[in-house]
Amino acid sequence: MIVDLKKFIERERSTWEELDQTLTRIENATLLHLTLEEVERLHYLYERTGAGLIKISTFAAEPNLVRSLESLLTRAYAELQSGRSRTSKWSLRRWLFRTFPQIFRKHIRFFLAGLLLTIFGALFGGAAVAFDPDAKAAIVPFPHLLQDPSQRVKEEESQTNPGLASSKSRFSAALITNNTRVSILALALGVTWGIGTLILLFYNGVILGAVVFDYVRAGQSVFLMGWLLPHGVIEIPAILIAGQAGLLLGQALIGWNSTETMQQRLRSITGSLVTLISGAALLLIWAGIVEAFFSQYHEPVLPYQFKIVFGLLELVALLTLLVGKRNVSGLTP
Amino acid sequence: MRTNKLLIRTPEGISFTQRLAGPVTRFLAFAIDLAGITLISGTLSQVLLLAAIVSPDFVLAARSICYFVVTIGYSILFESLLRGQTLGKRVLKIRVVDAEGFRLRPAQIVVRNLLRVIDLLPAFYAVGGLCCLLSPKYQRMGDIAANTVVIYTVPEKIPDLELLFSGSYNSLRDHAHIGAQLRKLISPTEARLALEAVSRRAELEPESRLELYRQLAQRLRSIITFPEEALEGMTDEQYVRNIVDLIYRPTL
Structure with a gap:
């Protein structure tokens, strides 16, 4: 016909x-x-x-x-x-206080895996510096951390104004962009079946462990906490959350214990990946601001106790956001 | 199996295809986008310089953030606003779509663009280009993770078929009974072939066109014979065109 x-x-x-x-x-x-x-x-x-x-x-x-x-x-x-229709307006408040923590908790095993690996890396880094002091130069990529901790503390405490006083905004911007780049890389390396993400998290742990051990050995633990805690309690979890997203992507590609096709698995996690990496980016903005405008001030300008308490309060707030139980009005499904 | 088509089979039993964009076209689109990114971030930089009188530190920070946001956000923003197209993709007439034909979600756009950092490694899009060449659907790493493909866009305007049919007097129409017989005898494949040859006339080289129409006319003449007077002075191309006119437009 x-x-x-x-x-x-x-x-x-x-x-x-x-x-x-x-x-x-x-x-x-x-x-x-x-x-x-x-x-x-x-x-x-x-x-x-x-x-x-x-x-x-x-x-x-x-x-x-x-x-x-x-x-x-x-x-x-x-x-x-397409399964879902666009039925409601996006709200930052709902996303931050409900969606982001829910997704974080849903895939928390990948966060814990990343945390565990970072701890192993830190132990390795600490041990490497303990047994071989020359290892510090090979492990730590930041020149300002290579000097003797006691010398650095002496220099920092003799200044009433930190060296970055006239370039705090620039320093903050550099920290935010660099850390966000590292986070995106931690997510993207998930396409190597998560192996790249694991290596990145382990290496971050090694650097952290080497620096911490170096300062503790020099008897500068209080300075270290006052310097690291205000931004570190946000920055380190943010990188771990990005790593969580990378490991989630790696698991979706591998598909252990799953009867779904790879396309189905990837489709089901795409939204989670974006939520996690956006959450990490948001945390890194805060950490970058704190590091440039707060962490660089030491005694006698800012008492270490004050900085440590500030850092601990941030940690409590972050934990409350991510794993705390809450009943926020207007956020019911 | 590698194919340059995205085949979608619906639960209703309908199958349709979309032509996939290859690595070269995609790279050219990316080059245009790169120029766009440079232009946008350069313009923003110049605008921000105006604020340097107030605070040079703030301006340098803002420029650094701006460049970062534009680099990361350019493709995400444009692909979200222009239904899967950036400026480069629009110029090259290609579009990002879901690999299974579903609606493209914003999360897919974000993931495919964030994973570009891997595709760009170690330099000049090496990983992405290689992956694109090896992938059955020309997908780079970001596409695989986001479950997306890049296809050629097609104008959705219904084509004007009047141009296909015989514009001038069709002498074969004077023999309606032979025309009716032809419609019974010709196979759908032969009819489709003739129609396609007419509709794709402009795509053919002159010599190939002559040869194609000669062979087609020969084949069509073997199906049924029209009286000599109806074919007088008619070229092979005109014969094929008149046959198509007769088959697909039996009534005027």
């Missing part, structure tokens, strides 16, 4: 145009609630266009028309088959 192409197009054109208009309306609307009748009509138009495509492909493969209908059907299929 050969299709009378001209008549066929004349008959079907209104269907295709209506489908195109409906899809354009749906695609351009941030929030759109279709009525049952509208959904049924959309499905009818989609099926009719699909039937038309089959007819055209079988009996009259006019390539431009076929491509045009295929493109229309791709859009319709995307709208009809």
Whole structure:
């Protein structure tokens, strides 16, 4: 049977145009609630266009028309088959106090795995510096941390104004961008089945362990806590959260104990990855500001006890946000 | 199996394809986007310099943040606003879509763009380019993780088929009974072939076109014979065009 192409197009054109208009309306609307009748009509138009495509492909493969209908059907299929509709407005408050902690807790085993690995790295770094003092130069990539801790403390405490006084904003921006880059890398390395993420977290732990051991051995524990805690209690968990996202991605690629296909597994975690990395980025902005504007001030300008208490309060706040039970009004599902 | 088509089979039994964009087209789009990123961050930098009188430290910090945000956010923003297209992709007429035909979600856009840091390693998009070449759907690492592919966009305007049909007088129409017989005898494949040859005329080299129409006309003549007077002075191309006109537009 050969299709009378001209008549066929004349008959079907209104269907295709209506489908195109409906899809354009749906695609351009941030929030759109279709009525049952509208959904049924959309499905009818989609099926009719699909039937038309089959007819055209079988009996009259006019390539431009076929491509045009295929493109229309791709859009319709995307709208009809996608699971969730855009039904509510995005809210920062709801995302920060509900979505982010929920996703963090849902995949907490990957955070704990990252934490454990960082601790192992720290022990390794500490041991390396303990047994071989020359290892410090090989492990620690920051030149200002290579000097003798006691010497550094002496220098810092003799200044009433930190050396970065005139460039605090710049320093803060550099910290935020650099740490966010490291976080994105921790996530992205998840595509190496998580191996790259594991190496990155372990190496971070090694540096941390080497620096901590070096200061503790020199008897500068109080200075260390006063210097590290205000920003470290936020920065280190933020990197670990990014690592959590990387390990989650790695697990989705490997698919242990899963009957789903890789595409299904990846589809199910994409939202979680974005939530975790966004949460990490937000924490790093705070950590960058604190490090530049607060951590660099030492005694006698700022008492160490004050800085340590500030750091501990931040840690409590972070733990409350991530794992604390709460009943925030207006955040019910 | 490697193919340059994205095939989507719906639960309703409809199958449709989209042509996948290859690594070269995608790289060219990226080069345009790179120019866009440089232009946007350069412009922002110049604007921010105006505030240097007040606080040079703040300006340098803002420039650093701006450059970082533009680098990371450019593709995310444009692909979100332009339904899977950046400026480069729009110029090259390609688009990011979900690999299974579903609606492209913002989270997919973010993931595919954040994972670009891996695709760029060690330099000049080496990992991404290699992955794209080896992947059955031309996916880079970011695409695999986000479950996306890049396809060519297609104009959705219904084509004007009047141009395909015989614009001038079709002498074969004077023999309606032979035309009716032809419609019964010709196979759908032969009819489709003739239609496609007419619709893709402009894509063919002159010599190839002559040869194609010669072979097609020969094949069509073997199906049914029109009287000599109806074919007088008719070239092979015109013959094929008239046959297509007769088959696909039996009534005027």
